[in-house]
Amino acid sequence: MSKKSGCPGRHAPLNPHPVTKGMTVDQIIESAMFSFNAGTFRKACELFAGHMAQENVRIGVSLSGALVPAGIGRSCLIPLIKEGLIDWLVSTGANLYHDLHYALGYEFCEGRAAVDDGKLREKGIIRIYDIFMNYDALLDTDNFVRETLRREAKNMSGPCSSADIHAILGREIIRIKPELKGESLLAVAYEAGVPVHTSSPADSSIGMNLAALMLEDKPLPMDTHCDINEVTSYVYDIKKQGGKSAVLLLGGGSPKNFVLQTEPHIQEVLGLPEEGHDYFIQFTDARPDTGGLSGATPSEAVSWGKVDPAALSRTIVSYGDCSLMLPFFTGYVLNRSKTRTGARLLEKRERLVQELKDDYRKIGAFRK
DSSP states (O other), rough: OOOOOOOSTTTOOOOHHHHTTTHHHHHHHHHOOOSHHHHHHHHHHIIIIIIITTEEEEEEEEEEETTTTTTHHIIHHHHHHHTTSSSSSOOOHHHHHHHHHHHOOOOOOEEEEOSHHHHHHHHHHEEEETTEEEEEHHHHHHHHHHHHHHHHTTTOSBBBOOOHHHHHHHHHHHHHHHGGGOOOOOOOHHHTOOOOSSSTTSSHHHHHHHHHHHHHTTOOOBBBHHHHHHHHHHHHHHHHOOOOOEEESOOHHHHHHHTTTHIIIIISSOOOOOOOEEEEEEEEOOOGGGGGGHHHHHHHHHHHHHHOOOOOOOOEESSSSHHHHHHHHHHHHHHHSOOOOOGGGGGGGGHHHHHHHHHHHHHHHHHO
């Protein structure tokens, strides 16, 4: 029998093993996912568990789409936060608004996409593709947001970020529904000291309720420019300490850019020395050839200063549906990563922004 020829050069042979009864998620991923999108997915899992989930790495996560209604908040993000594997989060406002439904006792229901939406409207049912929810959930959540923030408005004088608004909502959930606090991403993030930002707060129902408070002459002094400086300070702080910055991008859109633009803000605008993020994982179904930010590659991000050119070997884009990929990814990293000590950036924001301001004025592009 002739000897099998080896792989050319330094390329490792694919070595799949049979999937058997009782295998864990991480065992299946390492035994059966070698090529095509399965291969990049496995490499993303290994990159996160083996390199990003270290104490000297600060992990920022972007959250787009309708992932919270799809169950990703409760099934994946909350466990990752509890294990210290998310340090700061940028989400669409819609995901955070829908998160509040859980804490108020409402559920999303299994529906179907092929349905008469006019009849759903008559029955008071809201549809998100194949997810159904009660219209009353919107009304009660709107009332919760307005009542909570109406009380807080008189106590807030200076400008605040969206992270302050979300912390207020998370804290209030814990106060009024302590038995349900583990169901809410905002409540769990608040307890863990994880700041939750949104890059476009006006583009959501939380923003609409803030607009209603303006009509009541009870506006909250929210300024999203505060968010820019806060998220930038998280990255600048860890890099200044000699650590590394990692980004996990769930989908694309505005949250993806808001996470990545921290580096151009440091380098291009503030004029401070930096090279870019050190680790980059994105799960997306967006194509790069249409020119949109959602599908833009890590290599393209290098040209903007968003990713360190020396870090390209530590960047992975895995193509697919986040609602399918995240549960498997979460199972893998929870099994293969150690519990980390969270950075608790929520309580450190004022100091970190002040340090960023001081360096901008001393060694950056600041001009009197």
